[in-house]
Amino acid sequence: MSEPLCAVAMPKWGIEMQDGTIADWHARAGQRVAKNDPLLEVETAKVVNVIEAPASGVLLRMLVGKGEVLPVGALLGVIGDAQTTASEIDRFIEAYRTRR
Numbered sequence: 001m002s003e004p005l006c007a008v009a010m011p012k013w014g015i016e017m018q019d020g021t022i023a024d025w026h027a028r029a030g031q032r033v034a035k036n037d038p039l040l041e042v043e044t045a046k047v048v049n050v051i052e053a054p055a056s057g058v059l060l061r062m063l064v065g066k067g068e069v070l071p072v073g074a075l076l077g078v079i080g081d082a083q084t085t086a087s088e089i090d091r092f093i094e095a096y097r098t099r100r
Contacts, residue, residue: 004080005060005078005079005084005092006054006055007054007078007096008039008040008051008077008079009073009075010070010074012073013049016045017072019044020043020069020070021042021044021068022040022041022043022066022068022069022070022076023041023043023048024041024066025040025062025066026038026039028062029059029061030058030059030060031059032057032058032059032082033057033058033059033079034056035052035053035054036052037052037053038050038051038052039053040077054079056079057080059078060079060089061089062076063075063076064076064077073100075097078093
């Protein structure tokens with residue numbers, strides 16, 4: 001693996017925000033993305049916002065689907081190098097979830 005993996009997580013856009021609903025994905029697993037490219041839309045009680053790619057790389061894994069409601073901080077996807085193995089991605093996801 002040549003580049004570190006990067007988490008795509010549910011942001012907190014307001015002091016009262018506790019969760020968000022996945023409205024739509026703009027990218028697909030396996031697609032190359034550049035930092036700040038639109039990745040997905042999240043709907044909250046007040047607005048629909050776009051989550052941008054936090055890093056350049058390949059969207060290696062999409063962990064949630066349209067319509068799912070997730071808490072702030074939840075892992076939504078993983079971006080990294082195209083050569084990253086499935087086991088490396090799995091370990092990254094497990095470590096992320098363990099830290100929370």
